[in-house]
Amino acid sequence: MRFALTEDQTALRDAVRAPLAAGGWSTLADLGVFAAMADLGLDETDLVPVLEEVGYAAVALPVTATAFVAVPLLAALDDDRAAAAATGSLRIAVAGPGGLTPFGGQADLVLHLDGGVARIGGLSTAASTVDTSLDAVVSMAAGVLTDDPALVEAAAGRAALGHAAELVGLGRRMLDLTVGYVQQRYQFGAPVGSFQAVKHQLADAYLGLEFARPAVLAAAWALQEGADAGPAVDGAVVLAADAAHAASRAAIQCHGAIGYTVEYELHRFAKRAWALAALAGPGDRLAALATTIGLKEQGT
Template identity: 40%
Template sequence: MDFTFTEDQLLFQESVRDFLRNEVTPERIRASWESDSGREDALWAQLAELGLTGMTVPESSGGLGMSALDFVLLAQECGYVALPEPLVHTALVAVPALCDIGGELAEQWLPRVAAGEAKVVVGLEQNMLVEDAHVADLLLLQRGAALLAATPDQVSLRHNESVDPSRKLYAVDIDAAAAPVVEGEQAQRIVARALDHGALGSAAQALGLAQRMVDMSVQYTAERQQFGVPIGSFQAVKHHMANIAVRLEYARAPVHRAAYAIAHERANAALAVSHAKLAACEAANLAAKNCIQVHGAMGYTWEVDLHIFMKKAWALANTWGDAGYHKARVGERIFADGAVLGAGATF
């Protein structure tokens, strides 16, 4: 039994953390809200150069051949800065889906994704809308029991505004020209895995978002003075922060455990993912609520950066399966005939 990460995994996290915190500032995110696409080619090129777009691409296709477990800490860092670029989607959803599909399509696109030359997005019916379809070079789209691959010229997009101005969502109509690449049971399996990967990515980002809101609020409550002392010295304020800390720390283990289950293709991976997403998104929502509260009225302004993180947490909680969906999945598992839940069934 070992819940710790390796030295290499932690070192990689540290270097990615440094890069993201220096580059992806709240000012830069606000600037991206004003741009047409909300995305920056230069930043994507830098992420590719760091090997991040190819993290989970097999070495044979020019990637680093890493797993979801290797990427989960990086997804947390993406959450911490509320990265608008679709990095988590690429590494945790699109690349694994391409690998699952395999064949010519994978051979053709994986090296380009690793090199940062192409973006691939996955659109599942569970999500209704497709993230970042406007910058995608290839769209993998679920239509009923089939998975289709479409290039931008084969689809028409309708933009939908998100509560998180960084998220770019599209309704995608496919022209008849796009043919199914996978059908039937295989397609269902790929769709199910993509949903789990997406949920894991959201959960990991939620951990980072919660941590960011906590860090901002600890700093603010140490600086803001009322009654002649920092407001953070009041128990009523401390307890708000402590309540988040408890929820957040206890959400980390389920997320890491789910990443392990996905990376090792464990039979109960879906259950672990549902648990992780529920725990992490609950922690992030509590963090948003309490951190706005301890910021007082400032927390309710557009000017203070808190809402950048609060709104991403709000959006992620409801995508790749909302709380009701994931609770139902856990419930079904518990009540399944012959469910083994006790000793020997921890993992």
Template identity: 40%
Template sequence: MDFTFNDEQLSFQDSVRAFLTNQVTPERLRELWASDSGRSDELWAQLADLGLTALNVPEEFGGLGLNETDWVLLAQECGYAALAEPLLDSLLVGAPLLAALDDAQRGLKAEWLERIAAGRARLAVGHPDNLLVADAHVADLLLLGSQDEVHAVPRAAVSLTHSVSLDPGRRLYSVSWTPSAATLVASGEQARALWAGAFERGALACAAQLLGLAKRMVDLAVDYSFERKQFGKPIGSFQAVKHLMANVAVLIEFAKGPLYRAAQSLAEGHAQAALHVSQARLACAEAAMLAAKNAIQVHGAMGYTWEVDLQLYMKRAWALDKVWGDRALHKARLCRALFEQGLATGAGHTFARPAN
């Protein structure tokens, strides 16, 4: 069994990394923080030109028809750059939810998925488990509802109240709206299944971003450790500083396996995909939180200041640690599987396939 990414996936990742490195710089992030919307129509158009807005849209609606194993590497790069645009919520959470609607909603699906693929529309997903909706102010369509209903609501039909985030790059809103038969697109068991799938994709996207953020914070700390000198030597030459970064590097490498397995599990509809997502979410969050802690130790207190780039990525990591289920929720899911459901563990079961 081959667990490596293919040349096309790696090449696409390289292209996205190069684009984001050049276009989503720390200086641009600060500019967006200071703007009214915090978002850039120009940048969104560039993402569309790169093909990213067509990523998860089915081919019949003008998309690329890719799955979770294709976009997990790209989500990492979005995290590494702390991309503020709602690309992941629109494409990796919202678009598959729309695509999974039944044939009774085919007209709605065709209209919005074609617009999304072309970069002419953005989605916001108000999952019932998330109290606030990210990027509702720039969304053309909002997917809202309770656990038993999914509603597709145009932006003009909602009222928004801004809520300040720890990370100024995240724009969060309380959404007031009136459910109606005209906005209802799924109910009952279908709605619960749609929200469950959206939650797993959202948690996986969050985990991938956290892993990218961990790598970015390590890179910043390493660069700083070679510039900052004490006793006539770069602080990066001191063993204690090396150990701080080495400890994070180990967690980053250990988190990659669970993350990529979770992506494959979702793509293949594995029976234990939710557990794999929770393991990935926990592993990536642990790496990101330790990266933030140790990078601050390398920088000293100045790492918190506005002028230092580290705070851009540290605040994003702290914010993402609390969305699409916090660590307590994902630990609880794994604990129930291990101690109440008797989940088989160990090397002999790692790659076992469920019986058909």
């Protein structure tokens, strides 16, 4: 099966690039991004390319959590807050392990998806993360929203897949920055991008991202079809996290000394990738995949 974007999906992806680069929440709402999986009848495969662009721009707002996770869950529950979130007037963040919530400081509500139960967050406190633009909080779970296992599992799958899509976008951005840099940086009278060692590193990073992208689309299709999407989502997260890590490593090394300067723009994307990968838990997902295919006994 070939996983590629349709013309409509490509058009939507291209339409959101400028608003995402500008951090325009209201413009995204006007484009229907938050209503996509509710009022507009779009699905996971339609939104994944948009989420990749969210990662590419390293948007410091809960776009993915609101549009891809919260709105479809609230809509499925006929919750009145779905309409407000779909218009962009309600921002919703999704808590990760231990209640650590990226963009919680920018959100009106926090959604918890733990133990097969969806809850709305209660009290929260500011949290320190490697990526300060995450504006993270530690949120405590409060009132039960639903304990429907199918709805909660689907929402959790979308949350993980959202991280994977953003990681692919972040990897692309770091690679683009690096390709531009090595074409301009000269050493020994030649651009460093002409050196074989640099070419190989960047080519390997590119291949990793190109392998991850269709895996993310395949997982989106599995979620859309209501199939047992767990292994597909786990695989997408693992591949995307590995690809983003490889891209950050190659980018920092190929930039030379400036790549280790925290004030340099590259670190904005590298730190976001590291933070999202940690939240997505690729190690646990890799262990789950190993158990699924019989490479590891449960509990060993």
